[in-house]
Amino acid sequence: MELNRKKFDSFDLNILFDNIHYELLYLRFFNLKKTQLEKLKKLEKEISELKKEIIENNYITAKGVYKIFKVLKENNFILILNENEKISDRIETIKNKNGVCIADFLAEVDYIGLISTSVFVNDIVFEKHTSNDFSKLYIINSLAIMMAEALCEVLHYYLRKDFGIEENNDLKELYKKPKKGLRYSPGYPGLDMSVNKNIYELLNAKELGSNITSSYMIEPESSVQAIAIFNNNAKYH
């Protein structure tokens, strides 16, 4: 098991394109449902042409960092240990209406993974497209947001590989494949937004070039952070 921090300064965009949850992309950013096949086909074509342009011209840079931490459990708190096995941080997890919280899926002494991803739309895009192709800009920005999630999915996969619980070797459409354990992001049930600060600092995500705001939101908008629990009995609230 690897306890070292792993950082990626320019993740392979081809892998990320293979891991975008396109159905959610179309629903969330274009309000298109599965049944609107004609408009979907048109958009799919636009995106696959744009994919080439994005990769060849370096429009997008995807960065990420992850690490496995040894932890202790104390009621609903997860206590993070540093290299010297001293407690370096405490993360609070919220009990749901049945009294279950994320910390319940941990043993007294256990391991978790932390992930932080940020996808940057580079200035060159704005130089080329200033006041011109709004539609293209919109698609690029939407893709960046979905890629941050896709990178989080891939890094979660790498975490499981490092932890020794992942057998699959195919990096395509990871979100469709069954996996052991789950990941949780701040702002969703179970974790307050402020946990973003814990993750950001524990991973030193500043090195990626992102910021964290006073409301605990990561900037740029196309960023995702998560806690990975390796226990196969983990559930969502």
Add this chain to the structure above:
Amino acid sequence: MNVFDIIKEKILIFDGAMGTEIAKYRKGDSELPNDFLNLKEPELIEKIHSQYIESGADVIETNTFNSNPIVLSKLSKESYLDDLNKKAVGIAKFAAKKYNRKIFICASIGPLDISLSLGSKYSFDEVKNAYIKQLEILFKSGVDFAIFETSHDMINLKAGICGAYEIFGKNKLPVIASVTLDSNGLILSGHDIKSVYSNLSHFDLIALGINCSTGPLEMRDFIKTLSEISHFPTFIMPNAGFPDENGNYNLSEMDFARTIKDYSIKGYVNIAGGCCGTDPKHIKALSLSLSNIKPRIVNKEKRFSVSNKIAIFEDDIEKPFLVAERLNTLGSKKFKEMVINSDLNGIISLAKEQQKKGAHILDISFINPERNELDDIKKNLPAIASNIRIPLMIDSTNIKSFELAAKLSGAKIILNSVNFENGNDNSLKAIELNRKYGSLVTFGLIDESKSIAFDFEKKMKIFERAKDFFLKNGLPKEDLIFDPLVFPIASSSYNKSALDTLKTVEEINRNGFKTILGISNVSFGLNPLSRKYLNSVFLYLAIKRGLTFAIVNILEKIPYALIDKEIRDICEEIILEGKTETIKTLNEKTSLKKEIKETTIIKKEEEMLKDFIINGGGEIESVINLLLKKYAPGEIINSIIIPAMNTVGEKFSKGEYIVTEVLSSASVSQRAIDLLKPHIKKVSFKKYKLLIATVKGDVHDIGKNLVSIIFESNGYDIIDLGTKVDPEVIVDKAISTKPDFIGLSGLLARSSEYMIETAVKLKEKNLSIPLILGGAALSKNFVNIKIKTIYKNSFYAKDAIEGVRIANTIKK
């Protein structure tokens, strides 16, 4: 008790979703569809069936949505066809057996992941045969009936029901057909609920209805329309609302049941159930809510209609139905050459032109002895059918053409024509085509004798024989159309032929049957100008005698009322009195007339700019320069650019445009405004200003930028403060820049608090600038309750387009 009887007594309750229920018990997606759980975890499927039965479902659907040869072959699992379907029925029967009341087992048949209308490597017959295979196994295993659900393509659906027809023959088909409509009421292949009904009305189904895509609320107009026209019982099976960002369905069982109950009380519903996202709670609520409500009374008569993607019912229009004639290889040299040269684009343009000019029906003929007619149909008809909404008439002497055309187009075609020239055979075949495809049958008054039936008596004799023949062999009276034939008056040996044709139309109409005439034939051989007038008068005379369908040159029609009395009288002499010598006089008179030429529309620059914006592209620089010679820049923005963007906004609200299309239009509009900017003098033109920001702590950018772009392309000036903006900064900037509107955006729950703070500070400074709020952090309720109470001039906008609309309304 069979299902047909039960529907008369109560509203039949279908079960709820299978897929979303399975997901509750099993984590993670597998590569194989849920159907395979029939083999791997039959207890789970049985459990779900039982839960629905216990919740009050009268009907459970087998877990076979994907168990079709075509879907399975994509997964290389064709060999599982038998087992999957058999096992599914077995599980359902086993579950139903445990209970004391009658539970119907309905086979679930999915729509396949192909679309024959949009083009597929599969043919109509291959799809039909695949459905037959699946249906045979299911019915042999003992299902009570089957439902073709979530149908998105008319041709797929017809292939399926034709399959059922081939198994069950002329008996009542134990089949329910259900389509899935988008929020504009269309299925993928472009049909609305009326044309769905019309296209299927020749089958004898258990029920016809709607399922999936939306929750019950959005189905209101469509189920209402269906209940008003359908002679079938109606079926409704909505989702539990729309899925949210994470794909979860959130409509509560009470809201779900309440809406359907409302429809039932209004008399729209015979059968109801739940689709995606519904669970036993929804079905329980539904079953309790509908338990005492009487089902819709099904006593509608089947109304006559023709249909392709749209349906035209008999009373919708003032007869005659106008049939456009130009797509005819015999009648149009232009079209004939397009077919020879494989000019598909030209063919489609010609078809669309006629549709635009007001044709109700499009006549198409590929008759050409030098070519293979069936090949030409195969090559050209699918593209015509998918680009044209109006019904189609197929003109051919080859009986095989009609079935081919019916399969390729999925439309309820009008078959033109059959006759007795070679005996009864073709007519019998036509009757079978009517049963299977709903095709309307045109019969030309021709029999085996060598002499042509020019005169009235001969025609009526053939009519009598044909009428008896068709009625005896079971063709519905309303699907039969008679063509008394039109002969060229100039060259006919019998100069009363046109008069006798008209007499025949009148007599057949009196007998209660429909008629059709190829109007242009009457003037064949005359000079073009005389032809137009003679055709027009002939048409008028035929309409007066009750003509139902008129095949005309829709692009060259002259309205009867616009013809001089003198010319009208001459034409009537020729037609009604057979005075063919008067043709010379007609030629003289018409050559003197100035041709009523349609002014070729050179598109004016105003129209061009508007179109460029609406279509999201075009060379606008030269157009702008031309416009600047006529108008001040402010006028161009206010009277062309902004109205064009309003139209775009409307299309977006109606669902015709998605956001990228709106943005393409905005790009053009923005470019136009940029080109005009240097020409705008300071004082002459008032532009409204929007101050916009994403609130403190929030970096949500994409939505805010969308709003900026849309406002700017609608003629507003934008001051964008960016993201993470403090409430104090927003208020300070509002004081210093004096905008006409303030827009705030936010994604986080916390951001809504900062919006309240901003509202408080604005109030403190005694400002009253309209405040428009949007973003995922908000709802209309929130704005009304939490913000409007502090700062009265506050508004909620669900998207950029609504924001512009609100601002525009306030402006006035």
